[in-house]
Amino acid sequence: MALSLLVVSISFYLKEYISPDSDLYATLSLVSVAGVVVMVIAFSLGLGAMSWIIMSEILPINIKGLAGSFAILANWFFSWLVTLTANLLLDWSSGGTFTIYTATCVFTAGFVAIWVPETKGKTLEEIQQFFR
Secondary structure, three states: OHHHHHHHHHHHHHHOOOOOOOHHHHHHHHHHHHHHHHHHHHHHHOHHHHHHHHHHHHOOHHHHHHHHHHHHHHHHHHHHHHHHHHHHHHHHOHHHHHHHHHHHHHHHHHHHHHHOOOOOOOOHHHHHHHOO
């Protein structure tokens, strides 16, 4: 996701310095669209499913309903926030907008790598021990 968003941001930055009549401008436009498509695919296969997977594997049964509701509320809240601010940010700077999104993806990948435990082959008790 971060790499595709970085490609999009670089293409937007480069388009500011190129004549709209040039072939390179049209190519950069296609690169931008391709980068967004790759990001959407990567999000759907990875980060988009993260909250659903974490809920089912990490949460104890006695709080799964409440905590799952909170996780989904947070997921939809941040989706709404991105949708709300996207046009404002794009009016400010297209390249800057996708640079912010790239930095957010990098931060999220680091957070997941540090704080989200590996659950493959572990029991619920072993996973819960990680948080104690």
